[in-house]
Amino acid sequence: MRHRHSRRLGLLALPVALTLTAAGPPATTPEAAGAQQPAGERPNIVFVLGDDFGWTDLSSPLTNQGNPNDFYETPTLERLAQEGAAFDNAYASPNCAPTRAALLTGLYAPRPTNNIYLVDDLNRGGDDTLLVGPPQGLPDEDVALPAAAVTVGERLQGAGYTTGYLGKFHVAATPSDITALHGFDENVGGTHAGAPGAYHAQNGRFVQQIGPELDAFAADYTQRYVDENIKPYAHGTDPAAVDALVGTDKHVSDALADATIDFVDRNKAQPFFAFLSPYAVHTPVGDKQARADLLAKYRAKAPGTGPSDPAYGALVEGLDQSVARVVEHLETTADPRRPGHVLADNTVVVFTGDNGGVGRFTDNGPLRGEKGELREGGLRVPLIAWSGDPDLVRGHTVHHTPVYSADLHATFSALGGADVPADQPLDGADLSGLLSGATGAPDRDALYWHLPGYLVDEARDQHPQSVVRSGRWKLIYDYESRRWELYDVVADIGEQDDLAAREPQVVHRLGHKLIRWLDRLDAPLATLREGHAPLTFTVTGETYADGHVSRHRAQTLVVAPGEEVPVVLEGPDAH
Secondary structure, X not given: OEEOOOOEOOOOOOOOOOOOOOXXXXXXXXXXXXXXXXXXXXXXXXXXXXXXXXXXXXXXXXOOOOOOOOOOOOHHHHHHHHHOEEEOOEEOOOOHHHHHHHHHHOOOOXXXXXXXXXXXXXXXXXXXXXXXXXXXXXXXXXXXXXXXXXXXXXXXXXXXXXXXXXXXXXXXXXXXXXHHOOOOOEEEOOOOOOOOOOOEOEOOEOOOOOOHHHHHHOOOOOHXXXXXXXXXXXXXXXXXXXXXXXXXXXEHHHHHHHHHHHHHHHHOOOOEEEEEEOOOOOOOOOHHHOOHHHHHHHHHOOOOOOOOXXXXXXXXXXXXXXXXXXXXXXXXXXXXXXXXXXXXXXXXEEEEEOOOOOOOOOOOOOOOOOOOOOOHHHHEOOXXXXXXXXXXXXXXXXXXXXXXXXXXXXXXXXXXXXXXXOOOXXXXXXXXXXXXXXOOXXXXXXXXXXXXXXXXXXXXXXOOEEEEEEOOEEEEEEOOOOEEEEEEOOOOOOOOOOOOOOOHHHHHHHHHHHHHHHHHHOOOOOEEOOOOOOEEEEEEEEEEEOOEEEEEEEEEEEEOXXXXXXXXXXXXXOO
């Protein structure tokens, strides 16, 4: 980007201190949390990350501001939300890879150490777009967590936890990296793949996308298995259809529940961290992918008010049954570390999703947008925390504070007393005090997203944008039009009424925050595509591009093909 007379833009150095989070410190430090309990009393953590599980996929109204799904059924998650702590302003990234990177590292996915924005690449919009997204990942590396990344698994290992990863990982270059580099003592089923390929085992083995470690749990259904592990959790399912599972191929959701229970049983004598990452409810979605008894149930149901796909419903409820089995195991298994108690009395269970729901299968309404987009429907996810110990999770509580996936890294670290050195600051905030009722919301005033590329297909129309959510306000910057949109997402959760023209001071205040955040991250931007005419515009205000913030007064800027197209924030008196 340059002045019309080919003079380089003047650089204005704007020193900004990097704090523990991009918008404030966590509620409590991990060191303080660890001091509250001896190492032998530190809680177990079971974390469940549903894949593509959207904000309104739950039948509970508590995580979605009274907008439960009226077709898909999730009785166990509904129970956990009722008995535990539900969050109705929980956010992720627009799709799974950046969310997993942020959650595992505790850092925003756009940070240079992650540099992950979308699955695949940033140019999923064809060859005639105005802009070109930058490359993802680190130089000469796969789009995956680098070896230097410090994951929540590594932090908990350092605090004496046994760590197990069960299911989809996606952000590892190779399956062996999950244990060799990323802090998990065991990996059961995780690979670099982002989708299961097929949900059922074939001849006692799962397909290549699912790691071979899960084959130990891939045997066909037996009558005993069905009686013990399917029937107790069946709701409204034809008993004959359940019995008909005997002798058929095992579903991956059931196998992952088996593997998680096995991991818990083998490691219950010490604190454990079980990261259960179901492949459900990611595509492929179809009759062949559904468990037959659940498919029959949903085929017989009257349609709901939104998309009512029986195969998707079977995947949703199958995931819920997996959670039910794990939670019941915690509630009925004696805790060897605490005689007279069951494991649930010293375990925190957390459930969330990795991005918004896919529109053709689920109804994200009243939210606008879906998976892959920076609208609320692409970013909001359910979040539930539960424990048998009210001192760990205060029950019957709904939290309205906006939270983000990276917060779970800080929260789990704090629960486990894991050290977070001062030279390794996190973007995520520790929510453990909020969960227990000991503290209030984390002291920060904004959450941020940055997507310098395209995801355009028959359902989605995501172009390069950056976003800040602060309080009731959500501000969106569009790089192609150099236009700002402002929504009051408390009063207007569907993002229908753009208030940018009516609230210029809010636009400027939040735009300034967004520019400073991009500058702190040294965030790359999309560049003008070769073959386009240079962009020429006059600015009174500030810009961010090429890793720098600059200020201008009535300056004409020129962006040539191949150069970054900047964020442009006009001054409050520019008009």
